[in-house]
Amino acid sequence: MPTLTYRDALNQALREEMQRDPNVFLMGEEVGVYQGAYKVSRGLLEEFGPRRVVDTPIAELGFAGIGIGAAMAGLRPVIEFMTWNFALLALDQIVNSAAKMLYMSGGQIPMPIVFRGPNGAALQLSSQHSQAWEAWLAHIPGLKVVAPATPADAKGLLKSAIRDNNPVIVLEGEILYNTKGEVPEGEYMVSIGKADLKREGRDVTLICHSKTVTITLKAADALQEQGVAADVLDLRSLRPLDEAAILASVAKTNRAVVVEEGWPRCGVGAQVVDVIQRDAFDQLDAPVLRITQADTPMPYNKQLERAAKPSPEKIVAAARRVLYLE
Amino acid sequence: MATATAPPQSQDQSQTELHRQMLRQMLLIRRFEEKAAEAYALGKIGGFCHLYIGQEAVAVGSLTVLRDDDYVICSYREHGQALVRGIPANAVMAELFGKATGCSRGKGGSMHLFDVDKRFMGGHAIVGGHLPLAAGIGFAIRYRGGDQICLCYFGEAAVNIGAFHEALNMSSVWKLPVIFLCENNRYGMGTAFERVAAITDVAEHACSYDMQAETVNGMDVLAVYEATQRAVQRARKGGHPTLLEVRTYRFMGHSMSDPLHGVYRTKEEVEEQKKRDPITQLAHKLKDDGVLGQEGLDAIDAEVHAEVDAAVRFADESPDPAPDELYTHVLAD
Ligand SMILES: Cc1ncc(C[n+]2csc(CCOP(=O)(O)OP(=O)(O)O)c2C)c(N)n1
Ligand SMILES: [Mg+2]
Numbered sequence: 001m002p003t004l005t006y007r008d009a010l011n012q013a014l015r016e017e018m019q020r021d022p023n024v025f026l027m028g029e030e031v032g033v034y035q036g037a038y039k040v041s042r043g044l045l046e047e048f049g050p051r052r053v054v055d056t057p058i059a060e061l062g063f064a065g066i067g068i069g070a071a072m073a074g075l076r077p078v079i080e081f082m083t084w085n086f087a088l089l090a091l092d093q094i095v096n097s098a099a100k101m102l103y104m105s106g107g108q109i110p111m112p113i114v115f116r117g118p119n120g121a122a123l124q125l126s127s128q129h130s131q132a133w134e135a136w137l138a139h140i141p142g143l144k145v146v147a148p149a150t151p152a153d154a155k156g157l158l159k160s161a162i163r164d165n166n167p168v169i170v171l172e173g174e175i176l177y178n179t180k181g182e183v184p185e186g187e188y189m190v191s192i193g194k195a196d197l198k199r200e201g202r203d204v205t206l207i208c209h210s211k212t213v214t215i216t217l218k219a220a221d222a223l224q225e226q227g228v229a230a231d232v233l234d235l236r237s238l239r240p241l242d243e244a245a246i247l248a249s250v251a252k253t254n255r256a257v258v259v260e261e262g263w264p265r266c267g268v269g270a271q272v273v274d275v276i277q278r279d280a281f282d283q284l285d286a287p288v289l290r291i292t293q294a295d296t297p298m299p300y301n302k303q304l305e306r307a308a309k310p311s312p313e314k315i316v317a318a319a320r321r322v323l324y325l326e
Numbered sequence: 327m328a329t330a331t332a333p334p335q336s337q338d339q340s341q342t343e344l345h346r347q348m349l350r351q352m353l354l355i356r357r358f359e360e361k362a363a364e365a366y367a368l369g370k371i372g373g374f375c376h377l378y379i380g381q382e383a384v385a386v387g388s389l390t391v392l393r394d395d396d397y398v399i400c401s402y403r404e405h406g407q408a409l410v411r412g413i414p415a416n417a418v419m420a421e422l423f424g425k426a427t428g429c430s431r432g433k434g435g436s437m438h439l440f441d442v443d444k445r446f447m448g449g450h451a452i453v454g455g456h457l458p459l460a461a462g463i464g465f466a467i468r469y470r471g472g473d474q475i476c477l478c479y480f481g482e483a484a485v486n487i488g489a490f491h492e493a494l495n496m497s498s499v500w501k502l503p504v505i506f507l508c509e510n511n512r513y514g515m516g517t518a519f520e521r522v523a524a525i526t527d528v529a530e531h532a533c534s535y536d537m538q539a540e541t542v543n544g545m546d547v548l549a550v551y552e553a554t555q556r557a558v559q560r561a562r563k564g565g566h567p568t569l570l571e572v573r574t575y576r577f578m579g580h581s582m583s584d585p586l587h588g589v590y591r592t593k594e595e596v597e598e599q600k601k602r603d604p605i606t607q608l609a610h611k612l613k614d615d616g617v618l619g620q621e622g623l624d625a626i627d628a629e630v631h632a633e634v635d636a637a638v639r640f641a642d643e644s645p646d647p648a649p650d651e652l653y654t655h656v657l658a659d
Contacts (some may be wrong), residue, residue, distance in 0.1 A: 025469070050470065057499070062458045062492025069462015072447055073397065074467060094450045097459060105440035105448060106431030107655040141656050165658040 001184055005178040009151035010040045012115075012269050013158035014078065016186070018048055021088040022078060024162055027054040027063055028080030028117075037082045037125055064090035064115065068097045071113040078162060081117035083174065084133045090115075091136075098167040099142030110165045111142075111254050115156070118174035119147070120211055120261045121298055124305060130298035132261035134209075136318025137169045137269050138238040144192050145239040149213035151181040153236055155240060164192065173211040177286040195242035197249070201229025204319050205249040205256040209235040212259045212310055219315035226316075238268055250276055254285040255322040259310055264292040291315050314322060342617045348390060348547050349612065352382040352605045354630040355406040358415060360580075361634045362405065362422055366582045370642070373423045374451075375436045378406035380577035383604035384509050385410045387550025387571075388477060391558050397445045397476040399456050402437035403509075404449035407479060413441045415637035425644035432647045433655065445501075453514075454480065454487030457506065461493045464502030467603075468565055475503040475561040477554075483514025485528055491535075494569065498535040503561035505554070507570045509544065515580045516590035528571040531543045537569055544574030545602040575599040 004012065012220065020026050025048075030037045032045040032055040034185040045053040056063040067077035087094070094115060101111045121130035144166055148154040148295040154172065159166035179199040196212060199220050212236045220230040231249045235242065250256050256276060257296045258269035276288055294308040320326050366375050378385070385406040400407050408418050413429050421428030422436050430440045437451040447463065449630065450456035460478030467474050484490050485508065497504050508528045512519055520526045532539030542553040542650045550572060552609060557568035576601060579585050587593050612618035 018549045033590060055497060057492075058494065059492040061489055062461070062496055065455070065458020065489065065493070066462035066496060067461035069399075069464075070466040070469070071462070072459060073463045073466035075466045075653055092452060092455060093458065096455055101448075102658055104434040104438040105442070105655075106428070108430070108440050108442040109447070110658040112658075169522045277531070287506070 001182040003180050004151050004174060004183040005177065006151045006154050006173070006179050006181070007038060007040055009183045010172065011042055011044070012160055014044060014164070015047065017162040018044070018052060023076045024078065025052040025054065025073065025075065026078045027056055027067055029056055029058055030082050031055060036080070040177070042078070049181045050116055052326055056170065060086050060089040061093055064093040065097060067113055068101070068111065070150055072101065072109055074243065076112045076162065076260050078114045081115065082148065083131055084117055084119040085128065085131050087115065087117065087133070088221040089217055093238045094143070094167070095139075095140055099140045099203050102166075102290070103142060109166045110130055112165045113167050114161045115157070116161070116170035118177070119171035120174055121309060122174045124300055124302060126300040127297035134171055134238050134260070135262050135266055136243045136270065138204065138271070142240060142308065143167050143169055144237070145169045145171065146237045147173070147190055147205045147210040148236060149173065149176070149210050149234050151179065151183045152188070153190055153196070154196070155183050157192065157236065160189050160192050171210060171316065175211055179214070190236070191241040193237045195243060195245035196236055197228065197231060197245070199232040199248065201231050202252055203229045203255070204323055205231045205233060205253045206234065206257060206259065206315060206319065207246060208259040209268070210261065215242060215310060215312050216259050216315055218312040219319065222316050223319055224313060228319065230319065241275070243279070246272060246275055247280050250280045251283050254283050256288045257291060257315060257318045257322060258288065259291045259315055261310065262310050264290065264295050267292055286324065289318040289322055291318055331468050333528070344390070345608065345612055346618060348386050348551070349605070349608050349618070350626050350630065351386045351410050352547065352608065353627055354415070354633065355382045355385065355409055356605060357583050357627075357634045358409060358419070359405060361638055362419070363578070363582065365366035365423070365638060371436065372424065373435055374402065375422065375582040376403040376580065377576075377578045377582070378403060379571045380405055380599070380603070381509060381511060381574045382545035383550055384544045384574050385549040386570050388507060388554040388623065390551055391554040392477060393474070395445065396474045397447055399447040399460045399463065399476065400449050400479045401452040401453070401456065401481060401484070402449050403481065404439055404479070405436070408441070408446060409595045411441070411444050411446050413439065413444055413446060415633050416640040419464060419637035419641040420644050423641040423644070424646070425641055426647040426651070427644040430499065431651065441522060445563070454484035454489040456480070457484065460504050460506070461497045461502055464497060464504035464567070467502065467503055468500070473562050475505060475558055477505045477507060478508060480509050481514060482510040482512070482519050483517070483529055484508070485531060487524055494531070494535040494537060494567070494588070497567040498537045498594065501565040502567055505557045505561060506567065507572060509574055510571055511576045513573050513576070513580070513590065515584070520590055528657070529569060532569040534643045537567055539569040539571065542570060542572045544572035545604045547608055548605055575602070595632065
């Protein structure tokens with residue numbers, strides 16, 4: 001199987017889907033001539049031309065809405081946001097137009113559109129450029145929200161997102177674009193709504209997604225050395241949420257830690273904990289703990305930033321607490 | 327749906343028929359809205375309900391120009407457009423009543439009328455939010471190489487919103503076949519436009535986007551018809567968008583929950599404007615032309631009255647959506 005970067009896996013998914021379906025087009029800032037702010041769209045303008053690879057002005061609300069209008073008229077747009085921080089300007093369109101169109105039209109207007117781009121903190125980009133928006137987006141009925149952690153999942157989930165007849169949010173890890181992994185060639189799809197057990201263990205369940213999968217796997221390695229075997233469950237999809245996979249793992253380990261890049265209040269982890277307390281209450285041997293970003297804007301200073309973010313050390317400590325090893 | 331293609335008769339005859347048709351449609355909207363107000367007062371219609379009384383000439387004059395395969399998209403004040411576009415009065419009234427037989431199955435309501443078969447792409451209730459959608463529909467038309475157009479209605483208050491400027495700019499840059507039709511009725515709720523807009527001639531904004539524009543008397547249905555014809559021609563031929571500022575006036579409160587005038591405009595102003603009533607004006611013209619006397623007018627009025635009464639009965643007798651409709655159409659298969 002070829003090894004690709006996360007970036008090239010996304011590129012491959014876009015290229016294959018644009019080759020397969022002439023109604024698929026890519027629109028966003030710098031996606032064409034500049035080849036993409038993160039080079040995800042490299043080579044697409046050359047292959048598909050400016051009709052299907054459309055450079056926009058800096059007008060997030062406007063071009064998100066144009067994508068939605070194009071979907072209303074039967075096209076299948078892929079809207080790239082340079083980062084999700086800027087997509088806040090388009091939130092009105094995503095929430096009020098895309099997510100509700102099918103419902104408020106009484107089922108008449110499906111909305112086959114993908115909104116994608118990098119999400120979460122990179123390194124020292126400070127407060128306005130280091131934010132994880134999944135909890136905001138997963139709150140909205142009418143949207144699907146996925147957050148791939150590996151190149152293979154990035155390809156498979158983006159292809160599924162493009163073929164879905166609903167608005168799908170694809171949250172790419174800003175810091176994952178250079179990561180490498182094996183990626184199946186051609187028709188490789190990952191179903192939206194299916195979590196993936198990235199590592200098996202019987203002692204504790206570590207639940208994570210996107211970039212936190214990488215650091216959670218590191219934490220699992222460290223725990224292994226201490227004689228603790230962790231199940232590492234990558235949610236992959238935040239809406240729908242694979243509740244069955246969460247419950248199956250917790251039924252096995254009786255303990256869980258939920259990890260995410262976002263803030264603690266009303267976060268993804270809060271939702272996961274709700275599922276666990278409701279449907280696995282009797283199987284729990286310890287309260288479920290959460291690891292999140294600190295409840296602050298992201299600081300610029302390197303040490304402060306490190307302190308704000310989830311880390312393998314924090315996850316190990318939380319795992320030891322739910323195992324009553326501390 | 328009315329079409330601009332005249333039957334093979336004499337020019338005069340087809341003109342007369344067109345005018346008669348326009349008068350009928352304006353009257354249909356007027357009577358429909360009056361009934362909606364009654365039904366609202368009786369609690370049969372809930373939520374926000376924005377009436378179109380006074381503005382009838384705008385929807386009728388402009389939509390008469392369109393082809394069946396063109397697209398229409400509106401704000402929340404869209405009962406008139408829905409009726410003229412050919413959504414049956416039954417289905418529109420039933421939607422206002424929230425019934426299963428409504429054009430959006432009772433799940434959209436007054437502000438979200440949809441009929442995909444009529445290419446009526448909805449009423450949208452975030453001020454200005456549907457202007458980018460209109461541009462997107464125009465984008466899809468151009469993408470496929472079609473010669474349809476998209477006609478987009480919005481109030482003058484939407485001009486102060488970023489979405490207006492973003493949509494106009496991209497429509498002009500990409501030559502999208504969209505007509506941005508601003509219904510300038512002078513007020514956004516209780517705020518007079520000149521209190522909140524640095525430029526009060528909406529058409530002037532077109533310069534910023536290198537776009538054609540026209541200012542039109544929205545109380546004259548024929549003027550609206552003609553200006554729309556010019557705009558449609560530009561859009562169909564070269565995909566050039568147009569900004570039409572249509573000056574009109576709403577005779578009722580902003581929505582059914584608001585007073586007729588209140589503190590933001592005087593009773594005298596409303597009364598003065600009512601002298602420009604677009605329906606009376608066209609009726610007078612037809613009388614003067616000797617093509618429609620009082621008797622003919624009364625006959626049309628009786629006809630639309632009956633249509634609207636039937637729509638109210640239909641809506642009344644229609645069932646509510648089934649309880650499980652709550653959970654359908656959240657996602658497509
Ligand atoms: C973004 C947004 N802000 C505020 C409102 C509340 N609101 C509804 S209608 C309206 C006035 C709009 O006036 P105008 O665009 O002139 O349309 P008209 O009602 O006169 O047809 C306001 C403020 C809204 N729906 N959307
Ligand atoms: Mg107004």
